[in-house]
Amino acid sequence: MPLPRTRGTALRQRLAELRGPSVAPKALDARALAALAANPGCERRAILDGAGVNKATLASALGSPSAFGQSQFALARGNTFEARVKADGGAELLRLVHEKLDPGAAAPTEAEVPDLTATGPEGRTARTALALRDATTGSGAWTLLDHPMLALDVAGSPAFLEPDAVVVHPDGSWTVVEIKSFPMLDGSADPAKVGAAARQAAVYVLALEEVAARLTPAPTVRHRVLLVCPKDFSNLPAASAVDVRKQRAVTRRQLTRLTRIEDIADTLPEGTCFSPDLPLAELTTAVESVPAEYAPECLSACELAFHCRDRSRAQGAVTSLGRSVRAELGALTTVDAVLAAAHGRSGDPEDPTVAALRRAAALRAEALNTPSVPLPSPEGAVCR
Template sequence: MPPPRTQGKALRHRLAELRGGPQVPPKALDARALAALAANPGCGRRAILDGAGVDKAALARALGSPSAFGQSQFALVRGNAFEAKVKGDGGTELLRLAHEHLDRAAEPPTGALVPDLTAAGPSGRTARTELALREAAGSPGSWTLLDHPMLALDVAGSVAFLEPDAVIVHPDGSWTVVEIKSFPLLDGAADPAKVGAAARQAAVYVLALEEVAARLDPAPRVRHRILLVCPKDFSNLPTASAVDVRKQRAVTARQLARLTRVEDIAAALPEGVSFSPELPAEELTAAVEAVPATYAPECLSSCELAFHCRDRSREAGAVTSLGRPVRAELGGLTTVEDVLAAARGEAGDADDPAVAALRRAAALRAEALEAARAEVAPCP
């Protein structure tokens, strides 16, 4: 067996080939993508594309199924402006919100250490962030604000570099993830779907911070209540809410552990396969189809290839296109054709609970239609 260093070099070379060659830089895997990947751990297609750093938006356009997924330029500009306002004046307002919502027992922040985290490349920034966290943990009693630190997390054999909006080190040495979003908190509450997405994203940062903490002695505590900072009502004034992400952290850790390792997926691919958007459409389609996907309607809000996978799922008549809850209820019936045949009594085991439920539903539907026809039938 080749030594680990040789194996790692061979894998990096293979992943570069999948992108289209070493001249194509890998697309960074961020926390939002990791949260989406963890929500669908059975999708080998997304795992290999993200692990290889393939630009899925460009790939979707080349396949003829461009995605509308992503933020508008206006939303990005508004979000950046709000974040700059929150962190202005050395993070005074951000630290006040952290003290108010997370750590009232501590001394109110009158100032904070804001270490310089600049370094060459993601690896250098990751090392600089860990050094800053180590120094902050070694000098308790003061507040420290890390602005856009860089964290690393191993995902299925591939390293993902993550950049939270901020990390706060409390006077007791504990660490808190800060998420700054541009959607509003109206009367102290926000859109549950958006809060849930922010919590799943923050859970990835918490996992990465826990890996850093585990390398320190003694290990600092990574808080599982993150600080979500948003505009207040319809103004541009920042307000905040403490969000418990223990559930999201546990689910994300479990799902990421279930991911098939990138090298295993790459090894199963035919020799010469590439996902370069520069390839002819037919060749590119064949390459993408060589990796099995697990499509669900939820992919439409989180994956650039969702439209392509949806079309293929519908062509195959897969029940996954109807949603994960429906798929879970149907057991071994994987296609719409199988479901209809089971409902008509033409296939399936009558002792199978899913088959029995389908036949019962079909009988009730037939009875209802017969009753409706009888009601509208003309009088003799």
């Protein structure tokens, strides 16, 4: 549900103040949104993304520059491959959609390619919605939407998303198309990269479902998306159908858990600003005023990961060792607390976590032939 006008205007003004009066907002894309949904407890990322802060620039200003992101070579190669896939009115792309997802439909000998040009993201979003409606209720031909603009509400703030393409089938159903530059070797691609592409496509599916819900009758948004990659080591396109139902459900659940951006903003000290032009001490104080939930997985998904990792290590937080380790340690949230419990300086010996730590420490000491606490038996007796 959109925010009331006065409330929404006040929030936009507040976010502009957080970003800095002379700093242009950075759009929240599907890649960033998928990463945000993967770590919904990180209020720092939520407010920075919601305010449109360029986290790469911010990380450099904090003295922890990030190597996160694609190289210019990879971007150029991806743009060249995408242009080839969409050449001739998207004939090859539509052929792949027909072959992989809808072989029972009429072959796409020709297709509609509506003009989606409009002013600003809001205008492009409205133009995309009209094109989708017209294609769904039209003549039943194939329709290709090249770089449509979709909107998705994220914690009370709209995020504008631009998939590579959306195809409207003759039966009126909609399919998301993701075009990537990593190769598909012998019909399969790197599972990690395919998983990242699936999570990104799931965000587009969610945004399309919101558009479909406003139409009567609501068209079907297909949960099998088309992933198009270069075939082997050539520049020829190959495609695979990817089911994103699991990724869609996880992303929907995680986005629902996100704290509303205005709630986070209300907790910040008056005058907080994340402008990279601020003095280092002031900027660091502003960033540290927002709680973060660092985990090693952030290194591949967030530009601020190096800064947050340094802070996490300085505080001795066990989250720096990974979410699985953090989950195993229960109430023990720092490395010092874990070591104290393991060596018998603190902790309830009846606590299963403390008992397991002490047994692990004793086994290690026994293996290394170093003094340690007595080794507890599984039944709780002490072995000497």
